[in-house]
Amino acid sequence: MTYLSRIRINPLRAQSRKLLANPRAMRSAVLHGVPGDPISERILWRLDTDNPHRPWLYALTPTKPDWSHLVENAGWPEADGEHVNIADYRPLLAKLDTGHHYAFRLTASPVQNTKTPLKRTAAQIARAETEADKPELERGRPRSLRLGHRTAAMQLTWFLDRTPKWGFRIPATEIEPQIPGIEIDDPSPEVLISGRQRLSFGHPDRNNGTRNSQVTIHTATFEGHLEIVDPQRFTATLLAGIGPSKAYGCGLLTLAPIPAT
Template identity: 55%
Template structure:
């Protein structure tokens, strides 16, 4: 059985500052809350910082977790209220059906594979040569590249992004001719980037730093293949899943979406 958890983080505590600043450290705290992890188990997590004074950790686990250690180290252990919530994920999966629409959020690490990177370190070049790698994995760094990466892959994840709803032009103001380039004529989609970040940290036992480039996507999706979408929800999207990327979450559409 799969569970989705929400954990409140107190950003003013010393342990919290370490977790919030280092995805590797937060990954360790997440895995410590899941008993009996077996090979092949996928744990997905995401740190939402919409409210800087109360960041929220979301975690998708294949078994029921216990987040007491995070509350004691980085939460409000003596405060009243719910410190964390754990919910069965099955009811959401049961709602997946062709044509249904949901609001979504995804933090991902958009990348491309290229045989001719524009920039790379001497260490990375040497390693690739030694291992006979034929391509490099390079992060997309501009918002336009990151949004294109996302929109071009939604079908393989079992959904599409509907066209943005806009009011019709006033009489006499409609475009008279398609003089704009083809790419400019593409309809706007109900998806946007709400946050972009780039962080650097090191792994234990290594000297080379890890650089993580991420983008958070939000908007509205329409299901085209429930099986593919379920696989994306449970397995995650894109690389760097151990560092807080790949967790796609769905929510009912607000009253503004009809």
């Protein structure tokens, strides 16, 4: 079974400010809401902060979660209204079919792999120097480096180039011509980047648990209209997530009905 949760976060509380500022802290809070061994399960989450006064946390979990700790420490435990919603994901998955259209939202970490980066991070420079200090026979083959796309144009290209393998496509925008008889030769795909962030936070060094290394992620939030072309592949995409940095709030694709016009 799979569940999609939505939790309302109170941004004025001290614990909330810590979670909102640090994806690693938020990941820990999400994992604590899942019974059993959450590390071995595929858990996706996303923080929507379009309205900074009303942020929402979304989480997709293979087992039914309990968000009492988040509501108590970072939510609105005594306020009126619905602050947590947990929905069975199976009814949505069961009705996905070729040709179905949905509005969507996704926060992802668009990246490229290259062996010749124009500008390496401090960690990548240190790794290269360590490798260079080894005897020649002990050196491994040169590895590609993962770098985040930093411009909106490259982030959008990364997304559009990969939609076929994710089981969907982005339809062209349907625009009525402003002047009769004028046709639009190349309508744009119906997707936009509604937000971009550079996230930087500390993470325990794998080789030295007492020292933190710096993690930097460039994210983009995509919103628009999609059409399913391969239901089986699309279902796998929803459950597995899209792109890297899933532990830090990237990869969760959520769907909504297309608003009636």
